[in-house]
Amino acid sequence: xINLQPYASPTYFLILIGTLLPAMVALYFGKRLPVYEALxxxxxxxxxxxxxHWHQGLALIGYMIYQALLVxxxxxxRQRSNQTSVFVTLxxxxxxxxxxxxxxPVVPAHSLSLLxxxxxxxxxxxxVQVIMELRDGTIKTIRTWEFLRFxxxxxxxxxxPIDRFRRFQADITVVPDRGQYVEMLDTxxxxxxxxxxxxxxLGYVFGTLWLPNLAHMALANRNALGGTGISWQLILYMYDxxxxxxxxxxxxxxxxxxxSYFLGVKTPANFNAPFIAHNIKDFWxxxxxxxxxxxxxxxxxxxxxxxxxxxxxxxxxxxSQLAYLINFLIMGFWHGVTxxxxxxxxxxxxxxxxxxxxxxFKKRHRQLVPxxxxxxxxxxxxxxxxxxxxxxxxxxxxxxxxxx
Numbered sequence: 001x002i003n004l005q006p007y008a009s010p011t012y013f014l015i016l017i018g019t020l021l022p023a024m025v026a027l028y029f030g031k032r033l034p035v036y037e038a039l040x041x042x043x044x045x046x047x048x049x050x051x052x053h054w055h056q057g058l059a060l061i062g063y064m065i066y067q068a069l070l071v072x073x074x075x076x077x078r079q080r081s082n083q084t085s086v087f088v089t090l091x092x093x094x095x096x097x098x099x100x101x102x103x104x105p106v107v108p109a110h111s112l113s114l115l116x117x118x119x120x121x122x123x124x125x126x127x128v129q130v131i132m133e134l135r136d137g138t139i140k141t142i143r144t145w146e147f148l149r150f151x152x153x154x155x156x157x158x159x160x161p162i163d164r165f166r167r168f169q170a171d172i173t174v175v176p177d178r179g180q181y182v183e184m185l186d187t188x189x190x191x192x193x194x195x196x197x198x199x200x201x202l203g204y205v206f207g208t209l210w211l212p213n214l215a216h217m218a219l220a221n222r223n224a225l226g227g228t229g230i231s232w233q234l235i236l237y238m239y240d241x242x243x244x245x246x247x248x249x250x251x252x253x254x255x256x257x258x259x260s261y262f263l264g265v266k267t268p269a270n271f272n273a274p275f276i277a278h279n280i281k282d283f284w285x286x287x288x289x290x291x292x293x294x295x296x297x298x299x300x301x302x303x304x305x306x307x308x309x310x311x312x313x314x315x316x317x318x319x320s321q322l323a324y325l326i327n328f329l330i331m332g333f334w335h336g337v338t339x340x341x342x343x344x345x346x347x348x349x350x351x352x353x354x355x356x357x358x359x360x361f362k363k364r365h366r367q368l369v370p371x372x373x374x375x376x377x378x379x380x381x382x383x384x385x386x387x388x389x390x391x392x393x394x395x396x397x398x399x400x401x402x403x404x
Contacts, residue, residue, distance in 0.1 A: 028181055063123070098120055199247065202247040206241075217236075278380055280348065
């Protein structure tokens with residue numbers, strides 16, 4: 001059986017666009033073909049999770065049934081009651097499959113890895129979001145097929161961006177007029193071309209041409225600076241990896257957004273010039289935005305509200321600091337149960353806490369810290385290098401460097 005990974009080859013794009021044409025023509029003429037779009041999604045799920053990846057396909061089927069039952073059950077319950085303990089139990093139950101997959105590498109039997117499939121993290125974010133918004137009352141009702149359509153919207157199923165149900169529902173249930181759809185087609189094509197430049201040109205240069213050579217040179221200097229391995233080669237590796245990480249992931253996101261636009265769905269952007277951020281908080285408003293905003297809305301804000309309501313910590317500053325630590329620690333564990341992912345999360349938590357301290361100091365001592373183009377450029381420089389250092393930690397290369 002044919003097996004195609006999302007956005008990985010010219011063949012994939014040819015098949016993707018070719019099979020999308022009927023839906024695109026229908027949208028141009030003011031009609032949506034929900035049955036065809038569902039069959040199209042099913043077909044691409046088969047070629048993605050079929051063949052040698054059949055076990056992932058089975059895991060996906062089981063996962064979708066499991067999450068649909070949780071959401072349907074909680075919706076039924078929420079219309080009758082609203083106990084916090086039940087809500088927390090449902091959220092924990094929803095994330096359990098993902099937790100199992102993340103723990104699989106550290107479990108001797110590795111049997112938990114059978115739960116995994118491409119995109120489980122992003123589907124889990126959307127499933128948990130639905131449960132939380134049912135709790136809040138911002139989602140009143142959701143039919144099972146609407147929930148499945150939301151989770152399995154194919155352009156974003158493997159690696160996001162992470163959409164919100166109400167925003168997605170507003171797009172998928174209406175048909176843009178011809179002028180709007182022509183604009184969406186134009187925007188989608190631009191996204192695809194930018195994605196090709198990012199992922200297959202710049203990503204290739206930084207990731208395939210340069211990164212292995214820089215890694216080899218850095219490893220050859222592992223005894224530099226008193227055995228720490230800190231060398232010019234390592235610094236070059238840090239910057240190169242940061243560029244590769246951005247262009248590879250941003251390119252993928254542009255593909256997903258572009259194809260979404262072809263289907264009349266304005267999937268939210270994931271990146272907005274993150275390397276010109278003025279501080280670390282501004283960076284997280286620009287980098288992997290759908291993930292960052294998800295953590296902000298569904299973890300940081302809720303942890304903050306809980307601590308204030310229960311009066312667990314005194315003072316708004318301490319509450320926000322503790323919430324940042326919890327927020328980014330969870331983000332670190334989400335990436336994986338290894339020291340460098342966890343340190344990466346804590347690194348960003350500490351960076352944001354220090355940034356907030358600095359902003360409070362500036363507010364109290366405006367006369368000491370001038371605000372002009374030079375201080376702006378300096379803040380961008382500091383933020384850029386801080387972020388690149390965090391990506392060096394995230395890469396796991398330091399683990400390789402220090403272990404050998």
